[in-house]
Amino acid sequence: MKSSDQRPVAVLGTGIVPFGKFPDVSVPHLARPAVIEALRESGLERSDIESIYCGSALSGMMSGQRIARETGLTGIPIVNCENACSSGATAFREAIAAIGSGLIDYAVVIGVEKLTRLKGGMLPLDEEDIEVANGMMMPALYAMRAQRYLHDHGHTARDLAAVSVKSRKHGAMTPYAQFRETTTLEEVLNSRAIADPLTLLQCCPTGDGAAAVVVGPADATRKGEHTPIRVAGSHLASGRFISGFRDMTVPEITVRCAGELYEESGFGPQDLDVIECHDAFTIAELLYYEALGICDRGEAPKLLHDGVTSLGGKHVVNPSGGMLSKGHPVGASGAAQIVEIVRQLQGRCGERQVADAKVGLTHVTGGGTAGFDHGACCIHLFAR
Amino acid sequence: MYATTSNTPAPADVGVWLSAEHVMPLDDGHYALRAMRCRHCSQVVFPASDICPFCLSEDCAALPLHGSANLYSATKLHNGPKRWVVPYAIGYADFANGVRLFAKLSAAESREGPWRMDHPVRLVVVREAAAGEQPERFRYFLDEAAS
Numbered sequence: 001m002k003s004s005d006q007r008p009v010a011v012l013g014t015g016i017v018p019f020g021k022f023p024d025v026s027v028p029h030l031a032r033p034a035v036i037e038a039l040r041e042s043g044l045e046r047s048d049i050e051s052i053y054c055g056s057a058l059s060g061m062m063s064g065q066r067i068a069r070e071t072g073l074t075g076i077p078i079v080n081c082e083n084a085c086s087s088g089a090t091a092f093r094e095a096i097a098a099i100g101s102g103l104i105d106y107a108v109v110i111g112v113e114k115l116t117r118l119k120g121g122m123l124p125l126d127e128e129d130i131e132v133a134n135g136m137m138m139p140a141l142y143a144m145r146a147q148r149y150l151h152d153h154g155h156t157a158r159d160l161a162a163v164s165v166k167s168r169k170h171g172a173m174t175p176y177a178q179f180r181e182t183t184t185l186e187e188v189l190n191s192r193a194i195a196d197p198l199t200l201l202q203c204c205p206t207g208d209g210a211a212a213v214v215v216g217p218a219d220a221t222r223k224g225e226h227t228p229i230r231v232a233g234s235h236l237a238s239g240r241f242i243s244g245f246r247d248m249t250v251p252e253i254t255v256r257c258a259g260e261l262y263e264e265s266g267f268g269p270q271d272l273d274v275i276e277c278h279d280a281f282t283i284a285e286l287l288y289y290e291a292l293g294i295c296d297r298g299e300a301p302k303l304l305h306d307g308v309t310s311l312g313g314k315h316v317v318n319p320s321g322g323m324l325s326k327g328h329p330v331g332a333s334g335a336a337q338i339v340e341i342v343r344q345l346q347g348r349c350g351e352r353q354v355a356d357a358k359v360g361l362t363h364v365t366g367g368g369t370a371g372f373d374h375g376a377c378c379i380h381l382f383a384r
Numbered sequence: 385m386y387a388t389t390s391n392t393p394a395p396a397d398v399g400v401w402l403s404a405e406h407v408m409p410l411d412d413g414h415y416a417l418r419a420m421r422c423r424h425c426s427q428v429v430f431p432a433s434d435i436c437p438f439c440l441s442e443d444c445a446a447l448p449l450h451g452s453a454n455l456y457s458a459t460k461l462h463n464g465p466k467r468w469v470v471p472y473a474i475g476y477a478d479f480a481n482g483v484r485l486f487a488k489l490s491a492a493e494s495r496e497g498p499w500r501m502d503h504p505v506r507l508v509v510v511r512e513a514a515a516g517e518q519p520e521r522f523r524y525f526l527d528e529a530a531s
Binding site: 121122130131133134135136137139140143144145147148151192193194195196197241243244245246248370 | 399400427428429430431437438456457458459460461462463464465466468472474475476478482483484486487488498501502
């Protein structure tokens with residue numbers, strides 16, 4: 001069943017905690033304020049909530065149950081979702097499918113991750129993977145995409161670094177961003193080398209975070225303080241195994257996922273006022289401009305430099321500062337994107353508010369596995 | 385300790401070890417990596433498997449990977465897993481038979497500087513002889529093409 005054939009679903013409440021490094025805060029306590037805030041915004045009673053969907057990649061077993069214990073929500077069905085960087089968005093998709101089908105009316109969706117448990121360093125990948133065993137790391141994968149993109153289109157490292165400058169400018173206006181100071185091209189380019197051509201300030205920081213939303217039928221009587229925001233489309237794709245040559249500058253899983261979502265929802269890239277996309281590295285944001293269809297191949301730096309994706313532009317990308325400013329607590333990021341887009345469409349984002357935002361999109365993808373562009377990609381559309 | 389297919393020494397911490405089933409001896413005494421081509425759907429796969437992962441056919445032919453390939457992309461890493469010595473370089477190389485191989489490069493940079501895309505590299509397969517209960521095993525990396 002297509003999401004467009006289902007009962008319309010809306011986001012009724014949102015909650016998020018400041019992202020950062022909180023090694024002394026447990027996973028349930030990290031998520032608790034976000035859940036309580038989302039419940040309060042929704043105006044629902046805890047007894048109205050029929051199910052919890054919790055996305056996390058590295059928080060251990062039953063993260064949803066552990067959070068429920070701290071938020072008065074035990075005893076109801078809980079589904080824990082692991083889908084790498086798409087975990088939080090996948091949990092959201094599962095919730096709206098359950099509501100859309102009529103199985104339940106109200107659910108809490110949580111995205112949570114505590115990367116400080118890993119004691120620093122880069123995200124661990126599965127050593128059974130032959131590429132990982134041969135030295136692959138996530139920054140390296142994106143760095144090779146960047147090398148090829150610059151090579152094919154004649155762009156420069158300064159084009160990449162400009163993404164971080166834009167991100168930090170937006171992040172400086174976001175109360176829950178981890179990095180809230182602006183930066184310059186020179187600072188980005190002169191920061192420590194990680195994987196050529198990517199420097200430290202072109203890589204999302206590690207960190208902890210949580211976000212939550214309450215979802216329910218779009219036609220339900222409004223009980224919350226903010227306008228419910230309709231979920232206009234939901235799509236999940238998994239990677240296609242390709243063992244031969246592939247163009248690394250075309251993220252096929254995102255192209256396919258977005259294309260199918262546009263076809264299903266009736267919306268297109270021209271409709272997108274605001275986007276939160278998977279900017280885990282600077283090159284990623286540029287490639288996703290093209291993959292999401294807001295510009296042609298090779299044109300992403302021009303779009304960025306022309307201000308189209310900055311606040312005040314036609315397609316504002318990552319007004320929250322994205323992963324480059326917030327950090328990327330893997331399972332939390334998808335839910336955090338949804339909180340930002342819903343609040344943008346509600347007109348609640350203060351100085352980083354996208355003027356008259358009517359349609360927004362969230363996009364996460366991830367999972368480094370040999371033979372795949374990525375393992376999973378989950379995209380949602382929202383409209384008011 | 386090593387019998388290599390070239391005079392280039394293996395990088396100290398070069399990645400995964402392969403068992404003998406993953407290599408093919410060549411007539412010149414060197415080794416190729418064993419990829420495969422499915423006779424049913426024509427897909428090429430490395431490492432070779434007993435079943436084609438695309439169509440599940442068991443009718444697969446061995447496909448040797450050796451010699452020259454085109455470096456599709458590469459990066460020099462300044463951070464890596466704890467057991468890896470940085471900096472090091474990794475990359476993807478495209479072989480004429482359709483296989484794209486991911487491997488470590490022989491050095492963080494080539495003799496002329498950063499590794500260049502769309503330039504030839506060559507596959508080096510390294511054999512480590514059996515020792516005690518440890519059977520012979522193999523590993524591989526990409527090196528500069530012979531000048």
